[in-house]
Every structure is written in C-alpha cells, then in structure tokens.
Amino acid sequence: MEFDINKITNEAIKAINEKIKNLKHLNIVIVGKTGVGKSTLINSVFRENLAETGIGRPVTNSVRLIEKPDYPLSVYDTPGFELGAAEQNKVKDEILKVIHDGIASKDINKAIHCVWYCINTASSRIEPEEIRWLKEFSAENKMTRVPVIVVLTQACPKKKALEMVRAIESENLDIISVVPVLAQNMDFDGEFEFKSYGLDTLIEVMQNSLPEELCDTLQNVQIASLKAKKKRAQAVVAAAVTSAFGEGFAPVPFADAAMLVPTQVAMIASITAIFGIDISKGIISAFVSSTIGAGGATILGRTVVSNIFKLLPGVGSVIGGTISGATAGLITTALGEAYIRLMILVYKGEVSKESLATAAGRQELEKIFKDELKKKR
Ligand SMILES: Nc1nc2c(ncn2[C@@H]2O[C@H](COP(=O)(O)OP(=O)(O)OP(=O)(O)O)[C@@H](O)[C@H]2O)c(=O)[nH]1
Ligand SMILES: [Mg+2]
Numbered sequence: 001m002e003f004d005i006n007k008i009t010n011e012a013i014k015a016i017n018e019k020i021k022n023l024k025h026l027n028i029v030i031v032g033k034t035g036v037g038k039s040t041l042i043n044s045v046f047r048e049n050l051a052e053t054g055i056g057r058p059v060t061n062s063v064r065l066i067e068k069p070d071y072p073l074s075v076y077d078t079p080g081f082e083l084g085a086a087e088q089n090k091v092k093d094e095i096l097k098v099i100h101d102g103i104a105s106k107d108i109n110k111a112i113h114c115v116w117y118c119i120n121t122a123s124s125r126i127e128p129e130e131i132r133w134l135k136e137f138s139a140e141n142k143m144t145r146v147p148v149i150v151v152l153t154q155a156c157p158k159k160k161a162l163e164m165v166r167a168i169e170s171e172n173l174d175i176i177s178v179v180p181v182l183a184q185n186m187d188f189d190g191e192f193e194f195k196s197y198g199l200d201t202l203i204e205v206m207q208n209s210l211p212e213e214l215c216d217t218l219q220n221v222q223i224a225s226l227k228a229k230k231k232r233a234q235a236v237v238a239a240a241v242t243s244a245f246g247e248g249f250a251p252v253p254f255a256d257a258a259m260l261v262p263t264q265v266a267m268i269a270s271i272t273a274i275f276g277i278d279i280s281k282g283i284i285s286a287f288v289s290s291t292i293g294a295g296g297a298t299i300l301g302r303t304v305v306s307n308i309f310k311l312l313p314g315v316g317s318v319i320g321g322t323i324s325g326a327t328a329g330l331i332t333t334a335l336g337e338a339y340i341r342l343m344i345l346v347y348k349g350e351v352s353k354e355s356l357a358t359a360a361g362r363q364e365l366e367k368i369f370k371d372e373l374k375k376k377r
Helices: 005-021 038-045 085-104 128-140 158-169 199-209 212-221 226-245 261-275 281-290 302-311 325-347 359-375
Strands: 026-031 055-058 064-067 073-077 114-120 148-153 177-180 186-188 192-194 251-253 322-324
Touching (some): 026 085, 038 114, 038 148, 085 128, 114 128, 128 148, 148 158, 148 199, 177 199, 199 212, 212 226, 226 261
Antiparallel strands (some): 186 192
16 A cells, blocks of 8 residues: 555644643642742753743732743742741732632643642751641642642752651651752852752652643653653553554454554654654654655555564464554554654754754664564564
C-alpha cells in the first residue's frame, strides 16, 4: 500500500496540537514569607521563566495570579507576605476563598490542586507562627482537602535542612510531604558552590498526589525532572500497546496499515505533550520517514514486515499477511521508545531541526529505531 509520509506527518502534528490544547489546567498556590524564594522556585520548576514573564494580576489583596496564554498552569503567588497574626490570617482566608471558588466552579480546570507552603532553611529555626498557620489552614481545609506540600527553600547546608525536615515532621501536620530544595546553585564567596537539588523530588511528590487527569499537564509544564518525563512517557507507550493489541495473540492484518497508524500517532502526540517542547513539522517528518517510512523499509505493508523480520529473527512468522498482535505491539513499543529518545535529545538541545533534515541526521534516527527493535526481541 502507498505510504504517505506527508499525510502521516500532518496527522501527527494535528494530534499533537489537539493533545496540547486539551490538557487539563493545573492550578497551584504558593505561600511563604517574602524573600523565601517563591519566584525563584517557580522559575526553576516550570518552563519559560514563568514568574518573570507571566502576566501577574491581583486576584485578592495578597494573592496574585501568574499565567500565560496557551500555558496549562496557573500559579497563585503571595508576594511580599510578612509574618504577623493579622497579615497571616488575611492571606489564609484569601487562599481559602480561592480554593472555595475553584470548588464552586465544579470544573477541574479551575480547582486548586496543590498548595506549596515555603519555608526558608536559612532562617535559624521554624517560627511557631508558620506552624500555627499550617495548623489553622489544615483545619479549614479539612473538607476541601487540597494537598499541602511544605517546601524548604534554599535548603543548604543539607544537614540543617534535614534537621528542619524532622522538626516539621514531628509536628504531625496534615501535609503530604516536606521537601527540601535548592532551586538554584548557591555560591559562597566564589569559594565553593552548592549544587541545586530536590526539585525532582518535589515533582515526584506532586505527580503522586495529583489526580491522573493532571499528570500529563504537570509533565508538560515542569522542567525539573527529565526522569519523571521519561517515566510518564514510557507509561504512555505501555498503555498504547496494551489497549491496541491486547494480549497480542490475535493476528493483526498487517497489510492494513490503517490499523497501526492511529495508535502510533496518538502515542506520539501524548509523548510530545509530556516533553513540553515546541515540535516543528521538520522533526516529526524526519521521525516518520526514518522509522515507519524508512527508505523503503516501512513497517507498514508486507514488504516491511519481512524487513522487520530480518531484524527480529525468531519473533514468529508472517502468515497470510498477518502478524501477531504481540509483534505489532513490539514494533509500536520500539517506535515509542525511539521517539522518547528523540524527545530527550531535542529537550537537551543535542539535536536540532536542521540536523534532522540532513541524511546523516535521518540515518541516526533510523539507527535509534532499529536499536530499539533489537532490544525488544
Ligand atoms: N542561589 C539561590 N538563591 C536563591 C534561591 N532561592 C531564592 N534565592 C534568592 O533569594 C532572593 C529572594 O528570592 P525570591 O524568589 O525573589 O523570593 P520570593 O519568595 O519570591 O519573594 P517575594 O516575591 O518578595 O515574596 C533572591 O535574591 C533569590 O536570588 C536558591 O534556590 N538559590
Ligand atoms: Mg516573588
């Protein structure tokens, strides 16, 4: 059958745009005294320097909403917050109002999904006022149950940070975790530098506390953990294969290319959304032509199957133009894994659209795909 790379590329681009447009909207609240490092944290965890480049508008007296067009995250920031009973109560009530408004909307896109309460590790000890705030907030959050994560900012030295973690844990607060982080490297008189750490743990804790519908969104906006993106992307591949090919015993008519392509296109769209990078048509077209359409070695159609089988001795045989679902699944898995490898290269800036347009670039992609196929044998 005729295998139209351009058509599949266009379908993939369309699916990617749809997937990104349909991501659920994530909303988080960040509380903490002025100067603890809230803005630094936001810029380090989320793509596009959000705290600096996002449009901040006042929601209430002390709460500011940071958002960007076509960006599936809103951050409710509390800049300039000073400790003191009156100010603390005001901020608490305003945040509770934001939470209640979200719930009243009955819309997951408007609900508050998480609160980060930031405490600076550099302060000599945890102030009783902070603990009191957390206790009072938790009491009023009993019904609304928005998960609270205590983030220990500027957490160095680590030993001191760990002491603070223990001190907070001993308070038995109604929080899901205490996470020490150093959002940016910290320089000491040019003598030595503490390396940033902990943001990946914060992402992991978030990922585990969010409803499933928001997990792709979190991965889309976060830039703190490549490992978390990869893990989520691999889960997408596994789910695509399971849902499309089941247990894999039923024969799949291979000549019918239409059977595989939609599954693979949807899988690629989801993975792209997870990586949160702008993907050009050139990159998708290079990927399609060097994998499922590699110079005469398309996976689809009978000729292809035999080509693939040269790579996969012992996998089974082609009977009457069908292959087992297991084999179709295996090819799809290799395709997904190869695409994840490509996304990681693009994410790290190790490959460009220009280099993929060259013959050498495409050969490299083809090699990655064949590599993955051999792994799955
Ligand atoms: N090296 C380093 N500096 C940090 C870190 N976090 C915060 N800082 C510094 O601490 C100062 C205050 O940080 P901000 O992020 O502006 O604090 P904020 O909580 O947003 O403060 P307000 O907006 O006033 O409430 C800035 O000079 C930051 O550069 C960090 O992880 N590493
Ligand atoms: Mg700030």
